[in-house]
Amino acid sequence: MKKGQAAVEYLTTYGWAILILLIVLAVLFSSGILSPSYLISEECTFGNSLGCNFALFNDNINGPTKLNLDIHNGFAYKINITKVELMTQDGTQNFNGFATGVVLDSGETGSFQGTLEGSPVKEGTVKRFVGSITYVSCATELGPDCSDVEHTLTGRIVGKVIPQ
Known part of the structure; x- marks a missing residue:
């Protein structure tokens, strides 16, 4: 398997998890839950x-x-x-x-x-x-x-x- 193909397979396999994690973090920051004044x-x-x-x-x-x-x-x-x-x-x-x-x-x-x-x-x-x-x-x-x-x-x- 070529290195490029392995990288593409890695991103498609774990890319969804990374995207969901980024969306969850964005929601938490925008709602103020992770702001210092809330903590x-x-x-x-x-x-x-x-x-x-x-x-x-x-x-x-x-x-x-x-x-x-x-x-x-x-x-x-x-x-x-x-x-x-x-x-x-x-x-x-x-x-x-x-x-x-x-x-x-x-x-x-x-x-x-x-x-x-x-x-x-x-x-x-x-x-x-x-x-x-x-x-x-x-x-x-x-x-x-x-x-x-x-x-x-x-x-x-x-x-x-x-x-x-």
């Missing part, structure tokens, strides 16, 4: 005692990027959140406008909203943020008032900008 899971972590959920979105079409952050007090006592700081992982943009002095009873959830400085982030983009939540304990064992000693928990948020 990255969203997360919000600030330790075991402060659970959080979030929504990252653009306010109107060309409006600023905003973050709604729900913080759940998992401590066995009341806390006073004195500061919430979040910035992009590279440190180039910060969130502003988070409320301070929010008192949360044990098991209670507080909502915070911040606005990202600078230009809005494109919808569908995955962003990574790092930050800290500073609080003081309001445990009854410490007296009627909250403690003066601040505690800081660091964490991160990874999320995709969603349509509003």
Whole structure:
């Protein structure tokens, strides 16, 4: 058998399988299943005692990027959140406008909203943020008032900008 004939027979035998494989890959890429933003899971972590959920979105079409952050007090006592700081992982943009002095009873959830400085982030983009939540304990064992000693928990948020 000649080499040319062997090559043609190989392509006709396995060509259909290669063609089907290419079609399947094209469908997966075009549907977004294999896009990096689809493969990255969203997360919000600030330790075991402060659970959080979030929504990252653009306010109107060309409006600023905003973050709604729900913080759940998992401590066995009341806390006073004195500061919430979040910035992009590279440190180039910060969130502003988070409320301070929010008192949360044990098991209670507080909502915070911040606005990202600078230009809005494109919808569908995955962003990574790092930050800290500073609080003081309001445990009854410490007296009627909250403690003066601040505690800081660091964490991160990874999320995709969603349509509003």
